Amino acid sequence: MRPLQNFQNKVLRIITDKPLYTRITQLHEETDLPTVREFFDHVSSNFYEKQCQASELTKNIIKTRERHIKKIDAVSLYTNIPTQLVPQILEEKWHLIEKYTDLPKTEFIEAVQLTLGTCYFQYEDEFYQQIDGVAMGSPVAGAVAQLVLEYFEEKVLLNSSYRITIFKRYVDDCLIITTEDQIKEIMEVLNNLNNKLKFTLETELDNKINFLDMTIIRENNKIETKMLRKTINSDRILDYNSVHNIKQKKAIVTNYIDRAIKLTSPRYRPEILNQISSLLATNNYPQEMINKTIKQRTHKFYNSLSYQNPKTEPIVYIPLPYIPTLSEKIENIIKPYPNIRIAHKPVIQVNQLFSRLKAIVPKGQKSHIVYEIPCNQCNGVYIGQTEQNLNNRIKGHKYSKTQTALYKHTIENNHTFNFENTRILDREKNKRTREFLEMICIKRNPNSINDRTDINGLNKIYSTIIKKTAENDNERRRRVTTTPT
Ligand SMILES: [Zn+2]
Numbered sequence: 001m002r003p004l005q006n007f008q009n010k011v012l013r014i015i016t017d018k019p020l021y022t023r024i025t026q027l028h029e030e031t032d033l034p035t036v037r038e039f040f041d042h043v044s045s046n047f048y049e050k051q052c053q054a055s056e057l058t059k060n061i062i063k064t065r066e067r068h069i070k071k072i073d074a075v076s077l078y079t080n081i082p083t084q085l086v087p088q089i090l091e092e093k094w095h096l097i098e099k100y101t102d103l104p105k106t107e108f109i110e111a112v113q114l115t116l117g118t119c120y121f122q123y124e125d126e127f128y129q130q131i132d133g134v135a136m137g138s139p140v141a142g143a144v145a146q147l148v149l150e151y152f153e154e155k156v157l158l159n160s161s162y163r164i165t166i167f168k169r170y171v172d173d174c175l176i177i178t179t180e181d182q183i184k185e186i187m188e189v190l191n192n193l194n195n196k197l198k199f200t201l202e203t204e205l206d207n208k209i210n211f212l213d214m215t216i217i218r219e220n221n222k223i224e225t226k227m228l229r230k231t232i233n234s235d236r237i238l239d240y241n242s243v244h245n246i247k248q249k250k251a252i253v254t255n256y257i258d259r260a261i262k263l264t265s266p267r268y269r270p271e272i273l274n275q276i277s278s279l280l281a282t283n284n285y286p287q288e289m290i291n292k293t294i295k296q297r298t299h300k301f302y303n304s305l306s307y308q309n310p311k312t313e314p315i316v317y318i319p320l321p322y323i324p325t326l327s328e329k330i331e332n333i334i335k336p337y338p339n340i341r342i343a344h345k346p347v348i349q350v351n352q353l354f355s356r357l358k359a360i361v362p363k364g365q366k367s368h369i370v371y372e373i374p375c376n377q378c379n380g381v382y383i384g385q386t387e388q389n390l391n392n393r394i395k396g397h398k399y400s401k402t403q404t405a406l407y408k409h410t411i412e413n414n415h416t417f418n419f420e421n422t423r424i425l426d427r428e429k430n431k432r433t434r435e436f437l438e439m440i441c442i443k444r445n446p447n448s449i450n451d452r453t454d455i456n457g458l459n460k461i462y463s464t465i466i467k468k469t470a471e472n473d474n475e476r477r478r479r480v481t482t483t484p485t
Pocket residue numbers: 375376377378379380409413415416
């Protein structure tokens with residue numbers, strides 16, 4: 001599987017013209033293509049924010065004493081997701097999806113099926129293909145789980161007359177407040193929808209149940225919440241005396257306090273904030289700083305409508321090694337530029353401790369390459385691939401009279417090629433992969449003089465990404481060349 005992953009990474013890297021690797025998130029940003037996950041989010045309506053506010057829950061009133069808090073949980077969700085249902089669901093919800101994609105329906109569904117169907121595991125020396133469910137940790141797994149569960153949820157909740165005080169779901173964690181009779185019925189329907197995916201029920205104990213990062217407490221006819229700290233949590237966090245930027249330490253304090261305020265109802269807030277305060281103090285954070293932050297953040301919580309920031313220019317992060325006092329000075333210098341921020345990174349990284357051991361091969365001696373030769377008279381470039389070394393391949397181009405696009409360009413336009421400035425675009429040992437990379441390079445470059453039939457083998461899914469990134473690149477180039485200096 002490794003070679004396959006390397007290959008895919010390589011393809012994406014070349015398509016986007018990145019020197020080392022490309023982050024998927026960045027790819028999506030640059031091309032304006034939503035992720036599969038975002039597609040599913042458009043389709044989904046009842047999906048619940050994990051970081052929800054206590055105030056959302058506490059406003060509910062439980063009318064009768066018979067209603068209890070329950071939690072519905074899917075049994076081994078990821079391995080039991082009936083993926084066969086996915087095409088059918090996408091088909092039914094296509095009217096919601098089509099606004100967000102250039103792909104036609106059949107290809108979109110095919111692409112999703114491809115991602116779901118090509119999951120492999122290695123155990124010792126054997127490879128196994130996943131047949132049931134989705135792989136845990138795969139970025140689409142959560143989205144698919146969400147899609148299927150919502151489909152189930154609609155089948156159960158929308159088509160009935162259940163009287164439910166609260167229903168909240170985060171992936172497979174459902175919080176529900178209703179009567180004993182009704183929950184019995186709901187569980188029966190849920191467990192008969194599919195023969196693989198089953199659900200279990202958890203009932204409140206002493207009027208309490210843990211849900212996500214909160215403990216939900218039923219008190220008379222009201223709901224109270226408390227931020228939940230996992231019992232396995234050690235009380236060790238970044239020590240205040242550690243050599244780190246003060247901003248990082250402040251951010252830790254703010255994060256803890258914000259979470260506590262957000263997830264705890266006012267009745268229990270002093271208790272939880274006390275716990276957080278002593279956790280921070282144990283790790284040497286000054287009491288004054290803690291108290292001040294609690295005051296500030298509580299004020300902010302009640303006095304701003306939300307934490308939403310107005311949309312502004314995207315922020316650019318510059319990674320720099322953290323050096324005490326110097327880093328702070330640099331930060332002061334860039335302060336007038338609100339869109340530029342510095343991301344501090346540790347000075348030494350493991351790979352820097354080892355020296356480079358490989359000798360560098362001169363350009364002309366490199367073999368198994370994809371290369372680009374510019375024309376002397378026009379903007380055209382010829383893109384080719386070869387297993388020979390570059391010097392030999394150039395000799396071939398100079399003296400042979402075969403019907404390559406390079407030869408045709410020379411004859412038809414009476415142009416010559418600048419062989420000295422040949423650029424190596426990539427290196428790849430495998431012939432088929434190299435041919436594929438060549439196709440991408442041709443497709444990406446609007447000035448390539450290669451025959452269009454050279455790129456017939458390129459899949460449509462890749463073409464869309466290439467088209468979008470190439471447009472962005474050209475736009476950037478245009479802006480750079482027209483900006484007066
Ligand atoms: Zn030319």
